[in-house]
Amino acid sequence: MKKINNILNTESGLKANPFTTPSDYFEQLPQQIQERKAVIWKDKSKNIFMALLPQLSLIIGFVVLFLFAKTLFSLIGVESDIKDELTISQNDTAAGSIRARGTSLTDKEEYIITYLVEQKISDEDIALLAE
Amino acid sequence: MAATYSDKELLELHKNTEQASYAFNLIVRKYQERVYWHIRKMVLSHEDANDLVQDVFIKVWRGLDNFREDSQLFTWIYRIATNETISFLKKKRTRFLLPIVNVESQLCNTLQSDSYFNGDKIQLKLQKALLTLPQKQRLVFNMKYFDELKYEQISEILGTSVGALKASYHLAVKKIEGYLAEN
Numbered sequence: 117m118k119k120i121n122n123i124l125n126t127e128s129g130l131k132a133n134p135f136t137t138p139s140d141y142f143e144q145l146p147q148q149i150q151e152r153k154a155v156i157w158k159d160k161s162k163n164i165f166m167a168l169l170p171q172l173s174l175i176i177g178f179v180v181l182f183l184f185a186k187t188l189f190s191l192i193g194v195e196s197d198i199k200d201e202l203t204i205s206q207n208d209t210a211a212g213s214i215r216a217r218g219t220s221l222t223d224k225e226e227y228i229i230t231y232l233v234e235q236k237i238s239d240e241d242i243a244l245l246a247e
Numbered sequence: 248m249a250a251t252y253s254d255k256e257l258l259e260l261h262k263n264t265e266q267a268s269y270a271f272n273l274i275v276r277k278y279q280e281r282v283y284w285h286i287r288k289m290v291l292s293h294e295d296a297n298d299l300v301q302d303v304f305i306k307v308w309r310g311l312d313n314f315r316e317d318s319q320l321f322t323w324i325y326r327i328a329t330n331e332t333i334s335f336l337k338k339k340r341t342r343f344l345l346p347i348v349n350v351e352s353q354l355c356n357t358l359q360s361d362s363y364f365n366g367d368k369i370q371l372k373l374q375k376a377l378l379t380l381p382q383k384q385r386l387v388f389n390m391k392y393f394d395e396l397k398y399e400q401i402s403e404i405l406g407t408s409v410g411a412l413k414a415s416y417h418l419a420v421k422k423i424e425g426y427l428a429e430n
Contacts, residue, residue: 124392124420124423130369130373134371135291135361135363135364135365136364136365137293142280145275145301146279149275149304152305153305
């Protein structure tokens, strides 16, 4: 131990670095690292986009489908909507005429109003029944 | 330029988003040589050391945001370098399905044919002696003998107790003595 310690400590050449590098290696190394960093950064942004691509496609697909369906329904439903609106306003009138008679309605009257609205019975229907 | 900044100043500079890249560049310039030589003494070939030193600094760059200043910047970088080197040697071993002895003898051949090795006879002999040591013992010897690190610093880098490191270094010195006596 003592002997080798002497060799390791006294042989000054032993501690000297026996390895060398290509010339200007340490001047170029930071630049090489920066370049690798830039490549990784670029790949990272690309990877984020690629990872989100399926989800994005799915969302876009749903939006397109929704808009298509909405347009289609709005085109088909225009006529029936007009009819429904007329019927509802008539029903409202029929039910409204009952409501207009008093401030407080009994349960029975409330039931009749609900029934008239549900069955879409208009004022004219009621008049016809009264005859 | 980089040496004029303390580690603390470099880390503070890195926290500033606009200066982060500049700060990282300064960190590379400050530690590149120490990291390179630390790796080179383990893998011996310049090409391998060059790849590894770049990998190490890329890892440093990735981890710098999460670096908690529990340890010194220098020990943290050294630890990354050590782990990368150990993984590299392990991979090399599994890639070629070689037992430990063969990898070391392969490294020995690399050393002899390496155009970037300028050592004399005694230095070559010492390097060959080092190759007979187990990996961790070689690391300990390199850090203590060549890099002149304190046991406390080596302990922080390798996660081994100071007592175990002293024993490991003592054993390494004994083995080198044996090798040099025989050869």
